[in-house]
Amino acid sequence: MSVHELPLLPEVSQQAFRDAMSGLGAAVNIITTDGPAGRAGFTATAVCSVSDTPPTLLVCLNRNASVWPLFRDNGVLCVNTLAAGQESLSTLFGGKTPMTERFAAARWHTQRSGAPLLQGALMAFDCTITQVVSVATHDILFSNVMALERHDAQPGLMWFDRRYHALSRQDAR
Numbered sequence: 001m002s003v004h005e006l007p008l009l010p011e012v013s014q015q016a017f018r019d020a021m022s023g024l025g026a027a028v029n030i031i032t033t034d035g036p037a038g039r040a041g042f043t044a045t046a047v048c049s050v051s052d053t054p055p056t057l058l059v060c061l062n063r064n065a066s067v068w069p070l071f072r073d074n075g076v077l078c079v080n081t082l083a084a085g086q087e088s089l090s091t092l093f094g095g096k097t098p099m100t101e102r103f104a105a106a107r108w109h110t111q112r113s114g115a116p117l118l119q120g121a122l123m124a125f126d127c128t129i130t131q132v133v134s135v136a137t138h139d140i141l142f143s144n145v146m147a148l149e150r151h152d153a154q155p156g157l158m159w160f161d162r163r164y165h166a167l168s169r170q171d172a173r
């Protein structure tokens with residue numbers, strides 16, 4: 001049977017999709033930017049490795065987010081992967097909190113792109129945005145990694161089943 005002959009099925013609802021996606025565990029990241037448009041950051045689990053040559057990752061950003069125009073205009077970002085114990089930062093950057101309040105809760109420095117790197121993050125990927133593809137409600141920000149910082153002796157942080165879980169290295173057998 002070709003794809004054109006498949007019977008018409010009812011659409012998968014937004015809620016059914018979200019419920020199913022809640023079963024895909026993911027790392028928790030704070031994505032930051034800075035530049036002519038100003039400083040901004042948001043929490044994201046939709047982050048993925050794309051290629052190692054050149055080192056490329058992607059971040060999915062909802063175009064309705066208040067931070068969206070700042071990422072578009074600055075053209076740089078940093079993926080700060082959170083460690084266990086940094087859950088409150090994730091909540092702060094994932095809500096409706098004013099930007100100054102979000103950044104006041106931690107210490108930051110810069111590397112090559114000028115985007116803020118979080119002191120004490122598990123990993124920081126300092127990037128230039130190389131390509132933006134709009135799909136449905138989100139923009140996919142393809143980004144070239146220009147510099148890296150690692151502090152990965154700490155336990156990791158996962159978002160799974162709509163809550164945080166600490167992930168220790170000893171569990172990985």
Ligand SMILES: NC(=O)C1=CN([C@@H]2O[C@H](COP(=O)(O)OP(=O)(O)OC[C@H]3O[C@@H](n4cnc5c(N)ncnc54)[C@H](O)[C@@H]3O)[C@@H](O)[C@H]2O)C=CC1
Nearest residue numbers: 017018019021022044045046060061062094137159162163
């Ligand atoms: N990719 C995204 O834009 C994500 C957005 N969120 C936002 O964080 C808040 C809390 O999320 P949860 O507690 O996990 O419960 P939830 O029921 O809103 O989401 C469950 C799962 O569905 C997916 N999801 C949620 N909203 C989405 C969106 N607008 N576009 C694409 N995928 C989406 C994510 O994988 C998420 O973990 C919600 O406001 C949600 O919209 C959370 C995770 C990813």
Ligand SMILES: Cc1cc2nc3c(=O)[nH]c(=O)nc-3n(C[C@H](O)[C@H](O)[C@H](O)COP(=O)(O)O)c2cc1C
Nearest residue numbers: 042043044045046060061062065066093094095096
């Ligand atoms: C655990 C978690 C994961 C999230 N992942 C994403 C994501 O991958 N992409 C996205 O656009 N928004 C994601 N969000 C929502 C954004 O963090 C939120 O919309 C952002 O802080 C902008 O909010 P604002 O419009 O109030 O500034 C996530 C939120 C939480 C709590």
